[in-house]
Amino acid sequence: MMLGACKKSFLEVPPQGQSGLTIDKFYTQVGVQQLLVGAYHDLTGIDTKSTWWGTSGTNWVYGDITSGDTYLGGSAGSPPHQVADCFNIENYQELATTGFLDDKWTADYDGVARANSVIIAATNATDMTAAQKNAAIAEGRFLRGHFHFDAKKMWNNVPYVDEKTVNFTSIPNTANIWPQIEADFQFAYANLPETQPLAGQANKWAAACYLAKCYMFEQKYTDAKALLATIIANGKNWQGTKYALTANYHDNFDVGTENNSESVLQINFSVDPTSLPNNANLGETGVSPVGTAADVTYGYWKQPSFNLVNAFKTDVNGLPMLDANGVDTSNVTNMKNDDGIASSAPFTPYQGGVDPRLDWSVGRRGVPYLDWGLDPGQSWVADQSFGGPYLNIKNMFTQAEQGAGFGGIISSYYYVGNSAVNYNIIRYADVLLWAAECEVEVGSLEQARVYVNMIRTRAMTSPTEPIDHSSGSPSANYKVSLYNTPWANQVYARNAVRFERRLEFAEEGQRFFDLVRWGIADTYLNAYQKVEQTRSVGSVQTGATFVKGKNEYFPIPEQEIILDPQLKQNPGY
């Protein structure tokens, strides 16, 4: 016994139990798949260190409330810590110490780490062919590209981490990492299959679309135009269905019709009792209307702004209210609303023409809020003086869906508002409107108009739901038409395309990043702030100013600079 115990093996005890899963156990096809699922999970943004709102894969904190489209909402008495961070971000007062930013940084790079684990396991897998390995590595690199992209658009100066990185305390952020991000998507484009067995998986064309998105952010319009043309000609979704806009606009925001022909890459949320709450849209928990069966208390955040709602007004021709230079005039007067009017007081909704996408994006008084009934106005809003009279809709499940278990069924408090409604990271409408942008910049205005009209056609031909079920007639004066005449000039065309993008992607976490990549964030947002500060919407702070050259990007989290002194702070912070 004594001699036996002396053997070296006595001291080599692999970790046991829950900590017994070392990565070498995953060097199999099944293991690679399991790591891949884990990496896809991080699309939700909910990792072990995350703080729901601050890390949400939907980016509503960074892309929406910063963009003039959305108020933080809520009320002055909302849960303190998280709101304080959102509040500062909404008002361009975020600091390097703002906790949300470090959480977001960690969430993006956790995604990178998980993607790298896929690449490592696939490289070492013992039961996979070279082709299978390549495909798995391509999927890992696709995800790695996504998470780096997400960080890049947040901070611009970010480090690049690949599967060989070991020392995380001395990685610089001074080099431009677009080439590495592009390389990951290029590899994925070249090596991913055209179809995938599971709806949430990225295929070859998803990689192509993401590569095009990179080009758009790099203003490489020529490269983008060519690639987008290829995608429009040949692109297919995960099932091999040719990319096409769905007939019904709302199908992109509905549990029953997700992963459709328009889907390029979605976050596949689920209301799943075994993985609660982290597989539902936890990052947007609390953005449902207050007082409904879908909510207990945290509802009422992420409220659409007056400015956004006004943008959906259409002129007599059913076109957006743009002047001869394509400048938005819709905000000269507010759309009639119930701000300050009790639910018990009578109110008739706005009777002017509106784009029907409004009522698939925004909850407003007197119009059906999906199938939850007519929006009663003030009583569904926590505090109109804080976040305005409007409600968010796009990530909300319907009452029928809730009944079927797709949302809001979870007994524990925080998760009551949880939603299985997917979020579109990229949908085909993006592709068309990027293509339109490219045509405006380096191609033909007429071709741009064609693409925009494709988007508007769908808006026109979509069912003008929601119907007021009590009367059976449309809820509002829906009036939308195509641009039937050529655009006068490039300036007008550019503005029209950008305006279309705003309407199409309202409340989808994109707007702020679009404003920044167009280079108009400072002028646009300061003009917006000037008006908002006269409205006394509580969540908009007097004195909030967007500083050019600074606020385009968020500050590198101080904690990260402390731990990696090679990281340089962004300008202005």
Add this chain to the structure above:
Amino acid sequence: MKTHRLKLPRSIGFMLFLMVLLLCCQLANAQSLISGTVKDDTGAPLPGVTVKVKGKDGSTPTNINGAFSINAASTDVIQFSFIGFQTQEILVGSQTKLTVTLVPDSKGLDEVIVTGYSKQSKHDVTGAASTISADVIAQTPVTSIEGAIQGRVAGVTVDGQGGPGNPETIRIRGIGTLGNNDPLYVIDGVQIRVGTSAGSQDISNLLNPNDIESLTILKDPSLIALYGAEGSNGVIVITTKSGKMGAPRLEYTGYYGVEVPRNLPKTITPQQQADAYYSSFINAGLTPPTSFYGTGSSAVLPDYIIENNNGSPNVGVMAGSPLANPALYNNQNYRILQANKAGTNWWGALFKNAPTENHNLSLTGATDKSNYAVTFGYLNDQGTLLNSYFERYSLRVNTSFKIQPWLKIGENVEFSYSSQNSEGRGANNDIAELYLISPLLPKYDIAGNFAGTNGALILGNTGNPYTDRVNSLADKSYTQSMVGSAYAEATIIKGLTYTNQIGFQFFPNEYHGYFPTAYQEPVPITSNGVTEGGSYTTDWRWLNKLAYETTINHIHNITALVGYEINENVSRSYGSTATNILYPSPNTEYLGNGTVIAGPGSGSGSKTTNLSYFANVTYSLLDKYLFTATARRDGTSLFGPQEEYGNFGAASAGWRISKEDFLKDVSWLNDLKLRASYGTAGNNAVNVGNAYLTLLATGPFGNYDLGGTNTSSLAGFYPAQLGNPYLQWEVNKTTNLGFDASFLHNSLTVAFSWYDRTTDKLIAQPPSPGTAGAAAAPIENIMNFSNKGIELELGYNSHIGQVKYDMAFNITTDKNRVNYIDGLPGAFIQGGVYGSNGAIYLTRSVVGLPVSQFYGYEYQGLYRTPADVSGHATESSLGITSTNALGNIMYKDLNGDGKIDANDETNLGSPIPDFTYGYSLNLSYKKVDFGLFFQGSYGNKIFDYAEAMQEYPNQNGTGVGGLLAGSLNTWSPSNPNATLPIFAQNSSVTSPTPPSSFFVQSGSYLRLKTATIGYTLPAIKGIRKLRVYAQAFNLLTITKYKGQDPEINDGNPNDLGIDYGTAYPISQKFLFGVNLGL
């Protein structure tokens, strides 16, 4: 017969001896046979007493009846010596029959130092060690051994933790590492994992302090090196009781007493809170919300609180409001509470006087062939916090048998069963909630259900701690432990002993909890449920030891020891929760009665193995020159294959200078020994699995609905813990110089040590960069720091007339310095995480300063005038602008760049005391004894960041907190000399308030730990001993610290000196006890 046979050779020897003497020395004195008996102070015969003629060779032991006979001349002095008793000398004179009574020596047990693997005479020990005897432990009837150590021993600091059964913190010679600093315990030769390391147990669960015969604290490198990889934090060697030769003894010791909460915080009234809240809005230029305190210009307390309010925020209404119509009441979503305008005394509701009792019964005895000690103990410590308690039953059986003259076998085993419901420290524990909950909230709503805050900020946005405590009635954890060893000891040839010992530990642990439905909580519990689980740990250890002892030519004493030890520790844990328990009651709250099992349950395990070789040699020449050398080689599974073995060693030398001729005639000096030692020991306290690169996990953070089903997800795995196969042992290198001395007929004793303890390749888990993802950081060898200090122990005993007294004083200094941190210049280690998402670190370790310095801004006062604002560096990075600055804190612009930012943060003081000390005084007069014991700490700072939440009412711009008396003295134009900053609902100001010296206070204290008065009853026939006593604990505390209690360290070296306001308050205790011996 036996006696007679023994006498004969003695006589012959004597005759021979006499002849030699006659021939050589021509001594005139006639020798005669002196006989007699030796008894102890109770009159029981003492066998085995060494009887010798002073100044001559040869001695004889007393027999089992205490009888002896020895030849001596009338001018001879006969010495009677026995371990544990004072040596007595008697001049023979004309006596031939002696009756000698030996007096127990309170220092007696100090004579032998038990190092775990061996025993050494204290005179021969060349390293620093301190011993606490059973007598001292008996003086302080503590529930756990930590209480017996606190303040008694130089070089050892103990931080008391309130709460029944909560483990206290023992630190030997300062903070040696950023990880586990718990000392190693060795009970009857078996190493036990207790404290915070993996698979460890709380010592109070497995050892009844009443069973301790002696407790030795090994501090010196020459002693701890023998424990190699686990010895670096010092070793506490415990020997449990064994029988004494003679008739069986039955002894009862016990006490009954009451614990009284001390220094509970005082809170403000609901009206004061409302007024402060109101003005906080006005101070920020905002209109106060109308939902609670009316619409007027000043706050009016509501009569009723509508809580939950059908999902809308809570409101306060006046009597007669239709909202307060009781018919609307609905426990799930419309609860009506009658506001308690007089203020609910939450502290009073949770804390009460509590009984505490302890009973021990022991039966001990020994013959020359066998030895036994059977002890039974019962402890019931009801905590001052509602429904908290610690209860322990213990049974110890120690026996040994001399089967053959050369073979001894024995065992020591303690079985104990304990159950506990207490409140440990945690961010949102019941204590923390007490600081937040509004006094306006009643205990119950109008229907008699518990009242809650439902997340309302005005009410504290906290769970109701009263509800939590009442509902915790069913929450218990149970630990059964079986700890012990069995051994055989064979004397192969004279002086050579082989020992084979099996040590074992078995700890099954279970917990059970029931949580009722609680809609009123901030996170409503919409279904009741039962949580159950447990763990077990088995640990076996096999020791083979060969020891040799010899004396050559009467002057060379040599001992040698070689040993081999292997160990395996396996643990497994599991847990599950069931909800929707039907008809809940104590007899139905079982998992099987739940209708929904929430989740798959938890379960995990660990296994570690260790393998060691060790050797030790001691050599003494003429009993004056002492040397030891120790070597140990340890292997452990905790490290990667390249690093699994470590070598440790030590050497020491001692010089008993008092034995030199030139000091022989110095009558006031009884003993003086100089000693020096150097050695290394290790620390292997790392997570199991760290030796493996990346550990993966699955579950809600990895699963994903990749298939787009909306209602299910696929199992996904993700990196959860990064490992480090190249991690090495953390090494402690210690140099120790000192002396032990006794003076004035041993009435004054002095022990002094100077030590330099350097921790190299320090094991720590530094914060992980977010760039590495969300996986837990790997453990690394990142640092080097040193602890240098002195330890002084003084003892004095004497008498004034019939008043006998003894006193002991000890003092320790420890200076810690960080010498090196891995990485770039200026690298540092952060600690003391504060805040919900861990964004704030309160401490920092930097090269050149003590470890875990408080870190933040320097407080420079408040902005009291506009001139202060315009004249001060901008604090815009904290959200403080020229328009909102008045009343806020001014921080010092250390680098003078005109703006306050991270570059102005600095070190704000050290949690490490300049010195700690203890003083005890015992007086006795005839049958009455009286004792006082003081203990204290000086020069340490406390970071009372809890104050930011508890007293300073502006955290997060929400108006929570600020309930303590004193919190009203906030700045306002009408109170320009306030001590606290403005209370304003200004959301753009960074919150919580950044760490600064504003929150740093002196943590020095002096505590009268115990005061005792006892009376020993006169001898009664049949009763050997009867003493009654009364004792008070924590009667007096002198401190400037404003928080609840200055003893705040919970053992985490990164959190040293930080008061999180979550500690279970330390109480006062008043006991009445009895010691009865038959």
